Amino acid sequence: MSYSVGQVARLAKVTVRALHHYDEIGLLEPSERSHAGHRRYSDTDLDRLQQIRFYRELGFPLEEIAVLLDDPAADPREHLRRQHGLLTERITKLQEMAAAVQTAMEARRMGIDLTPEEKFEVFGDFDPDQYEEEARRRWGDTEAYAESRRRTAAYTKDDWQRISTAMDALHARMADLLDAGAPAASPEAMDVAEEHRLLITGSSYDCSHEMHACLGDMYVADPRFTATYEAIRPGLAVYLRDAIAANAARHGA
DSSP states (O other): OOEEHHHHHHHHTOOHHHHHHHHHTTSSOOSEEOTTOOEEEOHHHHHHHHHHHHHHHTTOOHHHHHHHHTOTTOOHHHHHHHHHHHHHHHHHHHHHHHHHHHHHHHHHHHTOOOOHHHHHHHHTTOOGGGGHHHHHHHHTTSHHHHHHHHHHTTOOHHHHHHHHHHHHHHHHHHHHHHHTTOOTTSHHHHHHHHHHHHHHHHHTSOOOHHHHHHHHHHHHHSHHHHHHHHHHSTTHHHHHHHHHHHHHHHTTO
């Protein structure tokens, strides 16, 4: 069976222009041509394209990918083992960074004042103080920031852990809805989004639906927040944002 360039573009989620470029530089030359001279790709070509996509996602330049794939001594299984190892390392590192960034920024936003020992006990080896200046610069002149500082001034480590556990549970429920294929605008997803808003309101500051929608936008726009949610479940940042926006619209915001 063979595939047209348009079919391959849709299957592999690349542009037709990219496929033409791969052909021109000899990285992925289609095995066949139709009578009219159009490119036709075989299953073997698709296997090679899959390898190209994996290496591109890992940041390899096209020239280096060509050398790797054209090595006559290379075993296709070795490519997969190498890619799996590199991806696993990247996932582990991103998960560690995402967890550290999330706890650091949430702690700074809530104004939690811990001893140095408690900081490292709760947050691992990541120092949340480095985000203090950024938090003040972005939100320092807002009433919400001032209210958060007032309300959380007396929070203990146990208070923070309780709030963090509750937030983690909400994130897990939202991720389960994403996995189940529930639309972001479904009543179930909107209900979890509302609980998310109420948790912020109850623990930190009065979070209106309009403000909550702005937070949802930030979860996608700010790569650090995005990494946090993507580490929980791929696609969760956008899904949470959309559920928050749908919930805000449901309440007339």
